[in-house]
Amino acid sequence: MWEAARDLALENPRVPPDVLMRVMGVGGRPAERRRAFPELDETLEAMLATMVNVLAIEVFAxxxxxxxxxxxxxxxxxxxxxxxxxxxxxxxxxxxPHVEYLRTALSEIRARTLVTGDGGTLAGRRVVDALLHRTLRVLTTSRPQEQRADTRASVADAMKRAGAPPRLLEEFDALGSSWNAPLTTGFEPPSGAEAHAT
Ligand SMILES: [Fe+2]
Structure with a gap:
């Protein structure tokens, strides 16, 4: 649908494959997700982490x-x-609806107690908050820096190929915002539980 909107607005532009790849981002993919709660069933933790990630991305969108x-x-x-x-x-x-069902489901899980693989228990609130904290830290700190570096490298490379004047890169740099990530996410782990937060 984004492509349909683009085609309407820009009259079906021809987008060369290498430009499309650059727009999609050429940087390395994030490292394999580390387990925050190894005592939980792995599939359950992966599902919760995915739900949290999608919710955060939807909100940022x-x-x-x-x-x-x-x-x-x-x-x-x-x-x-x-x-x-x-x-x-x-x-x-x-x-x-994606935002609403994720918010509802994660709120429900947060209010419940999760059973660990060895029959113990974990407060849902602790798990959901730790996953939200981890995702929000990445989305507000390292991810924007990576995306900017990625785009800058692409622009520099495209300029070099086209023999464009260096001032274009200076103009790109001048577009950078001075936004700073908030110091806290609002989902900080309680003291004593930091080992699970990162
Ligand atoms: Fe969605």
Whole structure:
């Protein structure tokens, strides 16, 4: 659907495969996820971690939807400002149920007690909060830096191939925001449980 919105706004642009790959990100994929709660069933922990990741990504995507709607609804840059903007709003409303069911399911799990592999118990709140903390730390600290470095390397490489003047890279650098990640995620582990937080 994002591609349909792009095609409406930019009149079916031809996107060379290498450009598409660059847009998708050429950096290394994240290392294998470390287990935060090895005492839990591995499949259960993996499912909870995935649910937490998807929820966080969906919430962060709200800013991307606002940006996409604003940009593709702008007649200065969009060939179809009404239809392209409407397409972005449709994608956005399509995501709403994903956010709601994840929020509901994770809230339910957080209020319950989980049984460990050896028959012990773990508070759902401790597990869900630790996973949220880990994901939010990555999404607000290392991930944006990696994505920026990735994009910068792509821009530099494309400029070199095209023989573009170096000032374009300076302009790219000047676009960097001065946003700093909050010091806390709001889901910090209680003291004494730090070993599970990272
Ligand atoms: Fe979704």
């Amino acid at each position: 709200a800013g991307t939807f606002e940006w996409g709607d604003r940009l593709l609804s702008d007649p200065e840059v969009s060939a179809e400002p009404e239809r392209a903007g409407a397409m972005v709003r449709c994608i956005c409303s399509d995501e709403t």
